[in-house]
Amino acid sequence: MANKSFIKSMSVDNAQKSHNCKHSSKHRINMGDIRLGLKVEQSTQYFCKACAIKFLENGSKDISKLLDELKEN
């Protein structure tokens, strides 16, 4: 991995125009809504606030688990 922290590939901003959440086309992100951007190679995927919170909460649990595994060995 070239980037030492994958966290750096994520950022929060406000949508410049309305579009769908990457996770589900039923989730609409309206212009000006807060969203999470995830950079994947050259493109950025955007998630609505609800998905972003779930995504980050699950991610932080996974990170803690991996940290524990690494430190225990």
Ligand SMILES: [Zn+2]
């Ligand atoms: Zn969503």
